[in-house]
Amino acid sequence: MTTNPAHTALWPAPLASGAVDATVQVPGSKSVTNRALVLAALAAEPGWLRRPLRSRDTLLMAGALRAMGVGIEEGVGPDGSGEAWRVIPSGLQGPATVDVGNAGTVMRFLPPVATLADGPIRFDGDPRSYERPLHGVIDALRALGARIDDQNRGALPLTVHGGGALDGGTVEIDASSSSQFVSALLLSAPRFNQGVEVRHTGSTLPSMPHIRMTVDMLRAIGAQVDTPESGGEANVWRVTPGALLGRDIVIEPDLSNAQPFLAAALITGGTVTIPDWPAHTTQPGDALRDIFTRMGGACELTERGLEFTGSGTVHGIDVDLSEVGELTPGIAAVAALADGPSTLRGVAHLRMHETDRLAALTKEINELGGDVTETADGLHIRPRRLHGGIFHTYDDHRMATAGAIIGLAVEGVQIENVATTAKTLPDFPDMWTAMLGTDRS
Ligand SMILES: O=C(O)C1=C[C@@H](OP(=O)(O)O)[C@@H](O)[C@H](O)C1
């Protein structure tokens, strides 16, 4: 077996020499870009994505749709500003092979799309993708009329034998391990003959803002969706069959990827401004305004963007992160530097993310001298004086950025495989050093 040198390389995480003072332009949202690509590919007419994220997860999504026959061209948006993708839908075709990498959005959102293709679509990905939950999507699609070969029973790799159409109808799923099961079924449902009625039967459902994002984006492109929030039954979503419109969608900055930069302001007592922070959004990263304020910062949404200022003191926090699980690694990193203990709750499902994030955070922070324990559904973090050392990332972009946050305050932290940030933020190391280049020391 050959070893990719990028995976063993150590990146010396820069120490902040003073309070940061920077404006950081954060690239587009992974979750919005990948939903916009799927919806544009399923539309009845061409559409535009402006300022899409170009990262491993979104390029895998674009590559997969292209493999099924969708046109995705580089261009300048209709108003002449910014880079854009023009998406030209076409009859979806197999045979094709889809590499999902380790992108939850690709492995979950595309099997429903593949049922609409004419011919077999094979799905494969990184070794970790074989372990991530997919049974909710596979079982539901079978119940709705799809033919799927899954030699690994309920997981990747698999082949969807697209028949050019899917009956659709009513289906029950347990989405307690990933909200993406629900999003996946809803996104393709306008194209199912009978649409879909999805009923979640599990006791918990993580990442509700991401389901709201799915619903809002479906409605914006012309779909009719009934939800618990719009007066429907609890845990039931209905999508009516119908044509989707070609839209011009501007992708918001990725607020979860703004997290390490906001954390830098919080722990150095500096100020970071994130331009184009949306006034209204379904992105879970918007919760950082509240969470990082409770941890000691202050923020203001101005015409320049979100201005976040740290006080120099970081407080511990007791918080339920079930709605915003992807923020956990960054919050854990800040909590390890706080002036009191923290309890992060409601995130048992993170054990099945890019890596087992609860185990990985516990091990890596403790190896730097920290005191973290895993609970049934989260972490207890008691701050200790930390020391330098290697921070392993387990191919998880958010582990890499969590390590960089700790490295701001602790000398000698080295991040193994910082290149894994390419999953959603390929420019992270350069953005991080550029932010620090403006230290007010
Ligand atoms: O739908 C989406 O875009 C996402 C939903 C969430 O997944 P889970 O519900 O599996 O946590 C989130 O953690 C992931 O980063 C992106």
Ligand SMILES: C=C(OP(=O)(O)O)C(=O)O
């Ligand atoms: C859980 C995440 O990603 P994925 O879309 O692969 O589930 C994440 O980005 O934190």
